Amino acid sequence: MVHVLVLWLAVCLSGTWAVDKGNFKTCDQSSFCKRQRALKPGESPYRVLLETMELTNTRLTLQLINDNNKVRLLLELYRLQGNITRVKINELKPLKPRYEVPDVLVREPPTEPLSVLSQDENGVVLSLGAESQRVIVSARPFRLDIMEGHNVLMSLNSRGLLAFEHLRMRKDTFSYKVTSTVASVWDNIKRVFSSQAEPEAEKKDEADPANQAETAKEEEEKVEEGMWEETFKSHSDSKPNGPSAVSLDFSLPGVEHVYGIPEHAEPLKLKTTESGDPYRLYNLDVFQYELYNPMALYGAVPVMLAHNTKRTTGIFWLNAAETWVDISSNTAGKTVFGKMLDYVQGSSETPQTDVRWISESGIIDVFLMLGPTPKDVFSQYASLTGTQSFPPLSSLGYHQCRWNYNDQEDVRSVDAGFDEHDIPYDFIWLDIEHTDGKRYFTWDPHKFATPKDMLQGLMDKKRKMVAIVDPHIKIDNNYKIHNEIRSRGFYVKNKDGGDYEGWCWPGSAGYPDFTRADMRAWWASMFAYDQYEGSMENLYTWNDMNEPSVFNGPEVTMHKDAVHGSWEHRDVHNLYGLYVQMATADGLIQRSGGVERPFVLTRAFFAGSQRYGAVWTGDNAAEWDHLKISIPMCLSLGLVGISFCGADVGGFFKSPSPELLVRWYQTGAYQPFFRAHAHLDTPRREPWLFGPENLALIRDVVRQRYTFLPYWYQLFYNAYRTGEPVMRPLWVEYPQDPATFAVDDEFLIGRDLLVHPVTDEGSRGVTAYLPGKDEFWYDIHTFHKHNGAQNLYIPVTMSSIPVFQRGGSIIPRKLRVRRSSSCMEHDPYTLFVALNPQRTAEGELYIDDGHTFNYEKKEFIHRRFSFANNVLSSVNIAPDAKFTTKSWVERIIVLGASKPSKITLRTAGE
């Protein structure tokens, strides 16, 4: 009886709080995924027509033929600068062009020469630059192997799961019959005249008439349900272009750990997917999302990293359509004992991970980033899609948000509350209720009657505000923004050519076609101070609901047969959110004449979104597991270039216990984007509402955040320059220590701070893994020194935040915490010099004005500090840069040194 009761309770609870999974497709419910996943490995119908090979200096092309239907594909292979190989596969002669993702690559990637090493009837061997790397193209069946020395780094189509659904005419319609007749006549005419053009191919085709007949027959049979029309729940997808999916498999020998492909509420190390659904990449507004499953969330970055002790590589699958990623591993099922047995007995089987990407439309355009180090992969990916935008310093401070601050008085009193309780903050946020009836770019005439007064009040305190601007536009003839978009024809169209209409916060809404450059330019112009009434230079922007969220659409998003110019929404879906943030960030830049850095938060994202601002992990909940998952979710984003990541502190849905809230502040204070946020229906939770003890704990940790701002800022400068993540998994810095490979309950900030947040209720201690043989780690609170390469048990109280500074590092901090980061601009630095066993240390300091693009004009200070032989010296590592600061170094704290008898100070020139 007890069991029954418990079970019933569990069902009941999950029914109330978990996501309604039925609203979202499984692979089986997505016809292309089901179709593709049903393919059996080892039966690849693709063959290389070696005679079609063309090699210019930097580009190799080859034709592939599908022996089942004779459709030809064109394979392009490029060697890109920086140890990247690009493989593109498209139909040789598609019925109509297939979508190739624009605006994600920062430029046409520069190439390097390729050369043929050898060639025979089985294939071709190419040399990839200087690093003794080769590509082996096998002809029958088609397969690519990338080798370094004797090691295979990566194989493509090794399992024969390449699939390319060619565009075709629909057979059950009249137009098809006519067209196909005409086409076949035309083909015959063409054959007569052009037989010289493709002699080989012709021969082959003709030599195999039986095969051809069979193919035709097979094709007839292959018209499956869901190819030309598909329904999900009450929504139907007209699919006028029919099936168009693409798919390819990759084998990663020697690899047991793969990471990336955010956004999923999943651990850092990706799991194998054979027993369930593949990881799905399809930007969706998931209400009350569930943890630990591969369902799609708000954003998608189709980048996977693979790592073992010898090498890190990456796969960037540049496709913006709905995508599913299958992962399998030959060691996944093995127990630790089994693995040991293999090791002892010298088992023949090397571990291997197989990955398979399936996208609904577009082409195959994949970048193989060959490392070999984690940082090489970051820089390779950055060379393709750019780096993290360098945010204004203030945006690294604390953000206070809630749905909603009710009116100007509410904003004023919350602002005053922070002063009264002496807690610093930089930004206060306004959610959708601030607008006049969810018309973005407007203000509620009663609650926010004088926005400029409000903004001025914040500016007087050197603080800022963020107001939400969502991409759904209320259909209302009295709304300027709507009228302009409609009259300019800027709305996304429905399949019948009218303006697409969906249901969102304002009721019936249109969706601007952000894929259009002219639309984005217009949108950006709306942020000009004279257009966006009530805006001032300390007002920044938040783009929510940009998946896009359509309350009455299939899977709460836009219909796939909606139309963006010559493309379907199907082709561009995952890119929509990136464009929204791009246009908004441009708007903020333009309003200041290109002087000021923008700050824009987005919920939806894609590869390249790092260039436009910050992201957060969407509508989480006030639960301990949601606090835990914030770590791997942001780590995964960091690995694929998006460093400016955070989760709603406190949890969006539901109401946190004071303990959970405090622990979340302690965790959030050490994550890149630090914002508290709460749902409209939750009780207020400003830090002072939980009694003096909790207030003191929260105040203390927010202040800790502010002391580290110089370090955060320097790390973001580094991320902007190199693409290295700010918040990092341990394995990135300790790539040869397998103990770090799956760690995701702790993380590094840069190289030098290790954080193990307390994420369990009632916790009395945590066990942190301190990596690095021959390293020291210093507790930042007590300065206690611990040895590396150990699991350290740390007893904790409510005030504990286990954070360690790496021996060998120098971290600049500002200990004079003030009301906001801007108030601290001219304050002096304290250098924390933590010595390693060799009694040396190194660190950097970066200073600029904190808010303009003048750093691009070399207006900054960048210095390196080194401590060795008891001398701390400072070197200018940007001698061509100039900047003047009023700040100075007021204090140097050396950890791990004994008390000196004498200290001398020497300035340059003496």
Place this chain on the structure above:
Amino acid sequence: MSGQYLVLLFLFGGVFSVEVQRPRGVPLSKRPLYEEDKPFTCLDGSRTIPFDRVNDDYCDCQDGSDEPGTAACPHGSFHCTNAGFRPTFIPSSRVNDGICDCCDATDEYNSGADCQNTCRDLWRKEKESMEKLAEIAKEGFLLKQQLIQEANRGLEEKKSKLTDVQNSKKDLEEKVEALRMVKETAEQPEKEAKDRHLKAWEEQKAVIRMEKDKARMAEVFLELDGDGDGFVSVAELLSHSELDQNSDGSFTEAEAQELLGGVDKLDTAGFESIWSKIKEKYMSGSNTDAPAPVEPPQEEVKEPASDNDSEPYPDDDNPEEEEEEEDEEDDDEMDDGDYKSPPPTETHEKKDDDEDGTMPPYDEETQKLIDAAQKARDEFDEAEKSLREVDDNIRNLEKEISFDFGPSVEFAYLYSQCYELTTGEYVYRLCPFNRVSQKPKYGGSETNLGSWGKWAGPEDNIYSVMKYEHGTGCWQGPNRSTTVKLTCGTETVVTSTSEPSRCEYLMEFTSPAVCQEPPPMSQEPPPMTSDHGHDEL
């Protein structure tokens, strides 16, 4: 500058200005602790440093006492003299942060912030508003005195009324008791007479029934005795398959014989002995007009026929009715159950009539007794009702008298009043000590924002906040509740409402009842220039 990192800047050597001789940021009271030319001991005694390290923009003391005038210490504080206004302390972190905090602008001496001395302005404004407030407080306090008087008068009235009512209650109680006696005395003979009458009628009914049964038995015998030989035989019985004993659908000879008690045939006397076994199942052969039901257990027999008449109701109600008679005394003030059907006793009796003829009317004697008893009952009920009303009255009075209307009963006048505020969308209604509600201006139903909970002000001022709780529930949220903040005013008005957190409402409410006696107003700024005068040496 970019090369100068390791230079510690000492901004304030000799900056202890001509104007202020004590170190910057030190209140006059602590002046003696900062003696120039003597080593400085941190005020927590933790450390002693040369005096030139006081206010050198580097923090030496844990307690921040060596940097009263700079932002160097994380936990220090800065004293604003604020001549012309009120001196105050601000956290050291607000010194030179570019934001003007002290009205005398002394906190921003090196930040470039353009701060004006606003102390006199502030003082003027404060004085004005203090005066205004004092005026209100004064007036309000007078009103409050009246309210208190009225309330006390009202209280006295109520108390005396209570005493009156309590006395009248005693009389009433006695009356009720007396009437009860009368009633019971009258009911006893009534009951006996009725019982007699009923018993006689029952006996008569039994006789009638028996005769009917006999007649029917004879009728059946004749029907069964098809050959008219004066015997009912097995064969004759077999034509009536409804008599099948084991209901297996076939009525066999053996069964028929068994029914006849093992013999082949029975005469009338013998038939009488088995009549009870067959009479219930037996159906008339011709079966046209036979009103089969014979026996008292009519319910069972009737059931198949009575599919949609009101049969079930009396059944259901009967037990309830009995209870009701016992409970009647208690359940009156609540709106009496429309869920209860009128006493169905009579229906019941009528039904009896249908079956067995009409009970004859009571004889005159009995009827008289009944009438007398009914009168006694009515009088008793009437008296009892009055008693209940008096009880209600007492309860209400006691409740009101015992209500916490503040230390001087000054809030009593709010009792049973309501105050409204109309906003853009809603009409808010505060009925103090009762409930708060919200009604859409343009139609729609009222929402309960909470019922009277308690006084909820801070310990030293508990009567400054009212809390109304357990209002209508919110989707995925708590029940609505309202906090009412009371401030001194000459009028009793709801001045604002808001919903700071979902379903948690805040109301501002002015009332003279919260006005305190204003202290005598000083005409001069409280601190005045003492700081100025002395220490500018």
